[in-house]
Amino acid sequence: MAGGASAIRGTRVGSGPMGEQDHGHQAGRVAVTYWDGLGNEIVKHYSADIPDAEIPEIVDHPKSGLPAGRDKANPPAPEKNEPYKTHLAYVKERRSDEEADELLDEALQKLRDKRGE
Missing domain, CATH: 1.20.5 (Single alpha-helices involved in coiled-coils or other helix-helix interfaces)
Structure with missing residues:
Protein backbone atom coordinates (compact mmCIF):
# COMPACT_ATOMS: atom_id res chain seq x y z
CA MET A 1 0.00 0.00 0.00
CA ALA A 2 1.71 3.14 -1.17
CA GLY A 3 1.71 6.18 1.10
CA GLY A 4 0.53 4.22 4.16
CA ALA A 5 -2.84 6.00 4.30
CA SER A 6 -6.06 4.14 4.93
CA ALA A 7 -9.52 5.50 4.28
CA ILE A 8 -10.94 3.94 7.43
CA ARG A 9 -8.16 4.71 9.89
CA GLY A 10 -9.53 6.06 13.18
CA THR A 11 -13.11 4.82 12.67
CA ARG A 12 -14.87 1.80 14.10
CA VAL A 13 -15.97 -0.93 11.76
CA GLY A 14 -19.75 -0.73 11.33
CA SER A 15 -20.00 2.67 12.96
CA GLY A 16 -21.84 4.26 10.04
CA PRO A 17 -21.18 7.61 8.46
CA MET A 18 -18.95 10.02 10.36
CA GLY A 19 -20.84 12.58 12.41
CA GLU A 20 -24.06 10.59 12.68
CA GLN A 21 -25.55 11.52 16.07
CA ASP A 22 -28.79 9.53 16.15
CA HIS A 23 -28.18 5.80 16.50
CA GLY A 24 -31.78 4.77 17.05
CA HIS A 25 -34.42 5.34 19.68
CA GLN A 26 -33.31 5.47 23.33
CA ALA A 27 -35.72 4.09 25.89
CA GLY A 28 -36.71 6.31 28.79
CA ARG A 29 -34.96 5.60 32.06
CA VAL A 30 -34.92 6.82 35.62
CA ALA A 31 -31.82 7.27 37.79
CA VAL A 32 -31.99 6.09 41.41
CA THR A 33 -29.24 7.03 43.89
CA TYR A 34 -28.20 4.69 46.69
CA TRP A 35 -25.75 5.20 49.62
CA ASP A 36 -23.96 2.62 51.73
CA GLY A 37 -22.89 2.86 55.39
CA LEU A 38 -19.56 4.45 54.44
CA GLY A 39 -21.25 7.26 52.51
CA ASN A 40 -20.36 5.85 49.09
CA GLU A 41 -22.84 6.79 46.40
CA ILE A 42 -23.98 4.68 43.47
CA VAL A 43 -26.49 5.57 40.77
CA LYS A 44 -28.49 2.77 39.16
CA HIS A 45 -30.59 3.30 36.07
CA TYR A 46 -33.93 1.57 35.58
CA SER A 47 -36.48 1.62 32.81
CA ALA A 48 -39.01 4.45 33.15
CA ASP A 49 -41.75 1.94 32.31
CA ILE A 50 -41.45 -0.21 35.44
CA PRO A 51 -43.49 0.70 38.53
CA ASP A 52 -41.75 2.19 41.58
CA ALA A 53 -42.67 -0.89 43.60
CA GLU A 54 -40.35 -3.00 41.42
CA ILE A 55 -37.32 -0.76 41.94
CA PRO A 56 -35.30 -2.28 44.79
CA GLU A 57 -34.98 -0.37 48.05
CA ILE A 58 -31.59 -1.95 48.84
CA VAL A 59 -28.78 -2.96 46.47
CA ASP A 60 -25.20 -4.15 47.05
CA HIS A 61 -22.57 -1.48 46.50
CA PRO A 62 -20.17 -2.88 43.88
CA LYS A 63 -16.98 -1.53 45.49
CA SER A 64 -17.57 -1.73 49.24
CA GLY A 65 -19.82 -4.81 49.15
CA LEU A 66 -22.09 -3.19 51.75
CA PRO A 67 -25.84 -2.88 51.31
CA ALA A 68 -26.87 0.53 49.96
CA GLY A 69 -30.26 2.20 50.41
CA ARG A 70 -32.06 5.24 49.06
CA ASP A 71 -31.96 7.26 52.31
CA LYS A 72 -28.56 8.94 52.64
CA ALA A 73 -29.09 9.79 56.30
CA ASN A 74 -30.07 6.21 57.25
CA PRO A 75 -28.14 3.67 55.14
CA PRO A 76 -28.94 0.00 55.77
CA ALA A 77 -26.82 -1.83 58.33
CA PRO A 78 -24.64 -4.65 57.06
CA GLU A 79 -25.83 -8.16 57.77
CA LYS A 80 -24.05 -9.95 60.56
CA ASN A 81 -22.31 -13.11 59.43
Whole structure:
Protein backbone atom coordinates (compact mmCIF):
# COMPACT_ATOMS: atom_id res chain seq x y z
CA MET A 1 0.00 0.00 0.00
CA ALA A 2 1.71 3.14 -1.17
CA GLY A 3 1.71 6.18 1.10
CA GLY A 4 0.53 4.22 4.16
CA ALA A 5 -2.84 6.00 4.30
CA SER A 6 -6.06 4.14 4.93
CA ALA A 7 -9.52 5.50 4.28
CA ILE A 8 -10.94 3.94 7.43
CA ARG A 9 -8.16 4.71 9.89
CA GLY A 10 -9.53 6.06 13.18
CA THR A 11 -13.11 4.82 12.67
CA ARG A 12 -14.87 1.80 14.10
CA VAL A 13 -15.97 -0.93 11.76
CA GLY A 14 -19.75 -0.73 11.33
CA SER A 15 -20.00 2.67 12.96
CA GLY A 16 -21.84 4.26 10.04
CA PRO A 17 -21.18 7.61 8.46
CA MET A 18 -18.95 10.02 10.36
CA GLY A 19 -20.84 12.58 12.41
CA GLU A 20 -24.06 10.59 12.68
CA GLN A 21 -25.55 11.52 16.07
CA ASP A 22 -28.79 9.53 16.15
CA HIS A 23 -28.18 5.80 16.50
CA GLY A 24 -31.78 4.77 17.05
CA HIS A 25 -34.42 5.34 19.68
CA GLN A 26 -33.31 5.47 23.33
CA ALA A 27 -35.72 4.09 25.89
CA GLY A 28 -36.71 6.31 28.79
CA ARG A 29 -34.96 5.60 32.06
CA VAL A 30 -34.92 6.82 35.62
CA ALA A 31 -31.82 7.27 37.79
CA VAL A 32 -31.99 6.09 41.41
CA THR A 33 -29.24 7.03 43.89
CA TYR A 34 -28.20 4.69 46.69
CA TRP A 35 -25.75 5.20 49.62
CA ASP A 36 -23.96 2.62 51.73
CA GLY A 37 -22.89 2.86 55.39
CA LEU A 38 -19.56 4.45 54.44
CA GLY A 39 -21.25 7.26 52.51
CA ASN A 40 -20.36 5.85 49.09
CA GLU A 41 -22.84 6.79 46.40
CA ILE A 42 -23.98 4.68 43.47
CA VAL A 43 -26.49 5.57 40.77
CA LYS A 44 -28.49 2.77 39.16
CA HIS A 45 -30.59 3.30 36.07
CA TYR A 46 -33.93 1.57 35.58
CA SER A 47 -36.48 1.62 32.81
CA ALA A 48 -39.01 4.45 33.15
CA ASP A 49 -41.75 1.94 32.31
CA ILE A 50 -41.45 -0.21 35.44
CA PRO A 51 -43.49 0.70 38.53
CA ASP A 52 -41.75 2.19 41.58
CA ALA A 53 -42.67 -0.89 43.60
CA GLU A 54 -40.35 -3.00 41.42
CA ILE A 55 -37.32 -0.76 41.94
CA PRO A 56 -35.30 -2.28 44.79
CA GLU A 57 -34.98 -0.37 48.05
CA ILE A 58 -31.59 -1.95 48.84
CA VAL A 59 -28.78 -2.96 46.47
CA ASP A 60 -25.20 -4.15 47.05
CA HIS A 61 -22.57 -1.48 46.50
CA PRO A 62 -20.17 -2.88 43.88
CA LYS A 63 -16.98 -1.53 45.49
CA SER A 64 -17.57 -1.73 49.24
CA GLY A 65 -19.82 -4.81 49.15
CA LEU A 66 -22.09 -3.19 51.75
CA PRO A 67 -25.84 -2.88 51.31
CA ALA A 68 -26.87 0.53 49.96
CA GLY A 69 -30.26 2.20 50.41
CA ARG A 70 -32.06 5.24 49.06
CA ASP A 71 -31.96 7.26 52.31
CA LYS A 72 -28.56 8.94 52.64
CA ALA A 73 -29.09 9.79 56.30
CA ASN A 74 -30.07 6.21 57.25
CA PRO A 75 -28.14 3.67 55.14
CA PRO A 76 -28.94 0.00 55.77
CA ALA A 77 -26.82 -1.83 58.33
CA PRO A 78 -24.64 -4.65 57.06
CA GLU A 79 -25.83 -8.16 57.77
CA LYS A 80 -24.05 -9.95 60.56
CA ASN A 81 -22.31 -13.11 59.43
CA GLU A 82 -22.64 -15.97 61.84
CA PRO A 83 -19.37 -17.77 62.51
CA TYR A 84 -18.94 -21.37 61.48
CA LYS A 85 -20.54 -23.73 63.97
CA THR A 86 -18.88 -26.93 65.02
CA HIS A 87 -20.70 -30.22 65.36
CA LEU A 88 -20.58 -29.82 69.13
CA ALA A 89 -22.29 -26.41 68.92
CA TYR A 90 -25.17 -27.94 66.95
CA VAL A 91 -25.46 -30.79 69.46
CA LYS A 92 -25.56 -28.33 72.37
CA GLU A 93 -28.41 -26.49 70.65
CA ARG A 94 -30.47 -29.69 70.50
CA ARG A 95 -29.66 -31.19 73.91
CA SER A 96 -29.70 -29.86 77.44
CA ASP A 97 -26.83 -30.59 79.83
CA GLU A 98 -28.98 -33.14 81.68
CA GLU A 99 -29.78 -35.00 78.46
CA ALA A 100 -26.10 -35.01 77.55
CA ASP A 101 -25.17 -36.47 80.94
CA GLU A 102 -27.79 -39.22 80.54
CA LEU A 103 -26.55 -40.12 77.06
CA LEU A 104 -22.93 -40.17 78.26
CA ASP A 105 -23.83 -42.40 81.21
CA GLU A 106 -25.70 -44.80 78.89
CA ALA A 107 -22.76 -44.95 76.47
CA LEU A 108 -20.28 -45.56 79.30
CA GLN A 109 -22.49 -48.29 80.76
CA LYS A 110 -22.66 -50.04 77.36
CA LEU A 111 -18.86 -49.95 77.16
CA ARG A 112 -18.53 -51.34 80.69
CA ASP A 113 -21.01 -54.13 79.92
CA LYS A 114 -19.15 -54.96 76.73
CA ARG A 115 -15.84 -55.20 78.64
CA GLY A 116 -17.46 -57.23 81.38
CA GLU A 117 -16.87 -54.79 84.21
